[in-house]
Amino acid sequence: MARAGCDLIALALVLAVGCRSPEPATAPERPAPAAFAQRALQDNGAWQALADLVAVAPRRLTGSEGAERAVQWAAERFRAQGADEVRLEPVRVPRWVRGEASAAIVGEAGDEPLSVLALGGSVATPEEGILAEVVMVRSFDELRAQPERARGRIVFFNRPMPRALANTFQAYSEAVPQRGSGAIEASKAGGVAALVRSLTTQIDDFPHTGSLHYEEGVDRVPAAAISTLDAEMLAARLLRGERVVVRLRLSCATLADVVSHNVVAELRGRELPDEVVLIGAHLDAWDVGHGAQDDGAGCAHVLEAMRLIRALGLRPRRTIRAVLFINEENGLRGAHAYAERYAKELGRHFAAIESDRGGGPPVGFDCNAGGDKLAAIRAVVHELRALDCGAFVPVPGGAGGADIGVLRPAGVTLMSLITNTQRYFDYHHSERDLLATIHERELALGAAALAFVASSLAELDQR
């Protein structure tokens, strides 16, 4: 009963869309969001896809055997679902292997182990480890102001993800520089390694990994993530004035590049096959947990959206192209390969929509379009209010995820599926990123929302 009002709103919006972008008389009627949701919830295909993916390739870091199994699996699944064409597009990718990681506070009473994970891309320590005193900083400015404190030390970056921000991605973006550039800044200050507080608002004992960068001309020092629980403990001891000495051992390594693939599947457009609505996610995942949220959920959204569009008997005017990118987590090589391969066609990409915010309940879409196109897309997204996921967030500069972000310079209209991410960073890049954190109905509704928007945009009369 509570939805009756929403249906009226949705109806009004359908009419509004009609006024804004009149369809030719021959255009088939677009199904309502509820039709997508019903099919998605009834068949539970997104959940089945995700459960299958994490069974086939629970660990699928770029360049690994698991990643190749995931590539083959995805192609087969698209074929089995009846895509018009499925292609494996070669991408030269980096290969980093985690090896072992350990850290401990070294004291008179014996070693006290710390929960750590190497940051992706880190160099190894010497085999015997690095033994050094720890110095804590909360920001790069603090470190730069007193670089002598860091000389010969392990620099402990302890800036928490600010828990008071309702937008968890904003909180993440405020704290993530210490992970991405902490090793560079530590090295510039004379430090011998970096320990980085895990990026999560929870206080628990799971370290969260993620990629780091090095800078040409700056010595590469090893870097590891430390759990928030151990970060709090370390901080408390350091703030009491205790001298804390830590031994850090990492045996990670960067091997030679290998060839992997983006997986591309198409539903050819009925009238404008050269115009493309891209829906994408990334197939690789960090090699802790099973990447169920990041980005198995996105892959399931994309696979299921393609299945739903066919299951509802649709063949929209434009081509819908599903792309499961490789190497989002540590290189974006898949995204760059796509941008190069299709450079001449990007002008005919009507929109590129990414799902890389986990399997939580869908909230809506963001979009970087302007003018009439923005209005038309907004009207489509607003129809989803009937499913409580019709929020529309215009972000002129910055919509979209990391993979489709590579298409920004080409002027492609970028969108991303926004989910509720209050729980997301509890799991992100850690051993907790498992299937059990995802609810089948929330995942199904995300796929339904993506299928509705992609197929509706592929049908719009708007240029």
Add this chain to the structure above:
Amino acid sequence: MARAGCDLIALALVLAVGCRSPEPATAPERPAPAAFAQRALQDNGAWQALADLVAVAPRRLTGSEGAERAVQWAAERFRAQGADEVRLEPVRVPRWVRGEASAAIVGEAGDEPLSVLALGGSVATPEEGILAEVVMVRSFDELRAQPERARGRIVFFNRPMPRALANTFQAYSEAVPQRGSGAIEASKAGGVAALVRSLTTQIDDFPHTGSLHYEEGVDRVPAAAISTLDAEMLAARLLRGERVVVRLRLSCATLADVVSHNVVAELRGRELPDEVVLIGAHLDAWDVGHGAQDDGAGCAHVLEAMRLIRALGLRPRRTIRAVLFINEENGLRGAHAYAERYAKELGRHFAAIESDRGGGPPVGFDCNAGGDKLAAIRAVVHELRALDCGAFVPVPGGAGGADIGVLRPAGVTLMSLITNTQRYFDYHHSERDLLATIHERELALGAAALAFVASSLAELDQR
């Protein structure tokens, strides 16, 4: 970054509210939704309240000792938070006790136990149980069409909650009549007991309880909920033509009424203390699980909303009255007692807002108001779009939850906090309704949304 657009929308809406309902120059500035969210997320008070409630009174069925502990606890907590006044308002309530429940398929190979729970309010079976053949129906119409099938049998109502509906409350409302009235319909058809498929879209082994009704002049037969897993198994055997005999034993009982209380706490209005914005939830819970979702979360929303409003230094124009009702689950006596006690003041209730949809991420509010008042309330709710929970659902007939629904005949404007409930019915009325199902950030944002809307409505110039 993705929120920049939303902030603009929120700003536009603030301006729109300003145009619609100009405040006198002396009215204090209302804090933005983000201010409530920041405080709620930083302090984590809603989670602390809920954790405390389920520790103090994990089982708090109306009339039980646990319910009385919950009443005293809530009053103390409101006082400790600095409410202007806290009252315990007596309510004569029913007292039903669950006793033991067991059921088993009785066959040559021995008993096969079934997962069952007595429905709330059920009469007991004889001590030796009821031994009868089972007949399955999917609807009352099917039962009424062939009542002879039910004579002397245990009637098994096996209508699933339709999983394809995106709105879980709508799915619930389609299946709930078999729980509420199954015992009546079984008895009218000559049946000796009712077994009712649990109301959840999950297939698992947890029975979900809930209240039933009896009808004057119709023999009262015992009724129990059966887990969906066992319901599926029973159905498969019956559809194969197997004769299934079940022994059902329930030792539940209805005792004499006792006196319990609604807990009422007020923040007195600055200018219009006799006008009331009511925020409510229910303190009682079924005696399985800990009622963390139903409705511990609502109690935590209400307690925390009152704390947040004070913490932000607000004293709105109208009185904000928190009411934690007793006996929502099996009688609504608390709601009726409130309606009687305040009968003469209901005309000065600006709105009554209920939270009884669990602790999931807040989505928005529904509302049964019309005209200018609807527009003013809608504008306030839309400000919450900055937090992705500004959905506004006008439902002229039916807004609000069960407790405040009792105020409908008096013409009170009713609203309820809508949360995302895709997971809710996995836990509802079962042993799974535990604190661990609730996420502290989702709960905090629900409290922030409630605090923002209640304090804003209490400040509006609108009559």
